Amino acid sequence: MLFEKLIKKSAVLFLILISNGSYAEKIIEVKAEPKKGFSFPFLLKIPASIDTNYLVVETNNTGVISDDFDVHYKSAKKAIVGNAVGPWVAKKLNSPILIPIFPRPKTDWEIYTHALDRDTLLVKSGDLKRLDLQLLAMISQAKKELTNHSVKVHEKVILTGFSASGSLANRFSMLHPDSLQLVVAGGLNGILMLPIDNVSDEVLDYPLGVNDFKKITGTDFNKTQWASLPQFLFMGENDTNDAVEYDDAYSDLERKVIHSTLGEKMQPDRWAKCQEIYKENNVNVVFNTYENIGHGTNSNIHNEILNFIKENI
Template sequence: MRRILRTGAAAAVLLLLSGAAGAASGTLENVWILRNGFTLTVNGRAVEADNLLLEDRAYVPLREAAAAMGMSVTWDPATRTASVSPRSAALRLAAPVDPFNPVVDLASLGVRAEDVEAIGLETAGASYVPVRFALEWDQLHMTDGQATAEGRPVLALHTDYVLKLFTRTGGMLRVGFTTGGLPELTPTGRRQIVLVPPSPEQGFHWPYFLVLPSDGHRQANEGHRRYLIVDITNTGPSNSVADTVARTRAELERGQLPSARLAEELWAPMLMPAIPRPVITYRYGGQQNTFLTHALDRDTATLHLMMQEPGLAALLERQFRQAGVTVDSLMHLDRQVAAMIQHAVGYLNQHGFGVEEQAFLVGFSASGTFVDRLAALHPDQVKAVVAGAALDNMLLPLAEHGGERLIYPIGVADYEAITGRAFDLEAHNRVARLVYMGENDDSNTVLYQDSYGDEERRIITTLWGEEVLPRARALTALYGESGGHGMFILDRGVGHEYSEVMYQYMKAFLQANRDADAPAYPLPDDPEQLPFTLYAP
């Protein structure tokens, strides 16, 4: 229970009343009285009742005075005793309360803010719910700054609560209510950003953002199949969920990512998870590794397998605790994003958006690497993937090459151990795949400690060396030799970015695939700017 500190007027008249007044007999007298010669107020409110003045003493009906002070009166005729006690009442709100911004209108309950001395909140199984209360005029606001910053609701969704209001006069009012669910997705014609909280029971431990497009490009896209566009946040290392949520929102508000531009121009809703990138480095078995969640690296994708080894599991538990996250929250991160996609599709279609079950994955740099790998791990949920700055580190549909076993994320040698099912090249090729990078891109992920572990780096440099462009060309050739399909482009004269010509081709690629039943690979209009390699049936 929280106490509210305040100053204000108490009862304007001191009543000569006791909690229990008893009398076995009385004396009859004739007296002169003045009827209704004064006004009694309680906490600023006039008491509507007849009153009497007798020898400069004020008398009011006990029941009306007690009621004004939140008390109740009972009368025992046998003992001629009037008992006054705090009044307790209960009622229930008819309308659900918004769990993200819970507000209760006290005036509708017949209570004024200045009458409230203390407040408590309880729910089934918890007699105390740790939220802050703020009284603004006659509205009671419930807040939790940390929950809001981390993308969680202040109160649980679809949950029964009891609000306890203790009055300054000793009464208590119990107000039952049920919280609502996710926000209504109502098109306004303007671009909207909606934060969806974590839902472990539905398969994801982190919040995600939904971006609803404006109607600026609606007319050009109506009549075509509509797909959810999915990108992954790439906000840099941080152990703070609140920081990740804030950075992700800021990135979406800028709307400059290729995924955000494409979603707006194709009149497509967009999903971006707010998954943190905690700094977790560990040394085990003579090798050092660092988690890179935003690229779905080997450590992230195989966490569930590593936790099966007791010594390594104990080490990882310690490292995760130091980073302020739990192992469970990052376990099966690929499945969590897949669950977010499924959840978002259902949420959107519940509000009439009519999106397809599969999604378009679009990313650049680390998020380009993530979507390339996610498409390989969950091909059935992906219609098309556009992976930018990923030509030199794309996952090959190949298990072995040059005497080396191509483990994830280089190839698919341990695909079954990670996913629980054998790699299916046919399913892999049902995803329309566009992978590109700038011809002058010198962002060499092989040299980064968090991009690859020691063993992965050894395999890559042994087979293809350290240089970016030769490796990109070698991987492109091997992709076709292994039976993989896709469009692979080197964006001429461009570094770790993309040209406007490349962007327009991305758009044309997704437009071609949204209405196609099989992967479609339109040829670039400007092959001088976009020299390409195409592997298709």
């Protein structure tokens, strides 16, 4: 069975990290519980003291394909104590943070789970079915775990991401805006999921737009609720990481539609066109394009993100 090592990791583990020799924070590994709606484990970091009662969520982004679950497991464990957007924000806010351990398979490499691409959302059965709903189930379970540790958080969560996890955050926000307090996403390849059915008579199916939203999700797109959701979306001016050109991220048909409607050039053309469409649809969004930044972040970006979050919680 693919990812069979997952079963061996079914126990809940408690890892204690000592900081400054005076207090401890906990990292809990919560086992996969298909009966509760999630087929993969997740990590939950609880700071020693809680200053902000919001759960931060950032999905894992291994950066490589592998059928060895340990590769994704170790990457997520490293990420939760690192300085990517979500973990950094959680440290500064003294908030708990959840990182799922979703695999990104090599065998079925077209299924770009970490970006929640079309192939991922169309999985009809098995462990990879509806990862977006699995993430919601993980969030629900995380709140119960936090309650067991005398931590109560708000119902809505802060969703962050960068690169593939940034694309996932953008797409997830349209699927489940009611679950989110705000969204921060960067390194977005100059392409966003658009809140419209078509551009220049070209149909925009998921994840380009919402034309077939109800058909593949079973629910209507709640444009009003999504458009009111505070969003902070950003790119580095020198970012050349264009996922549109890769077959695992987009199909030939999707690439053709993107090139013909939004532009072949990621920046500034496509990125500017996406911003224009969001503004035309009155989306509650702050856009930033940072000078002298490639596919990454720096302390200035992080601090602007932190200020945005503080203003919207």
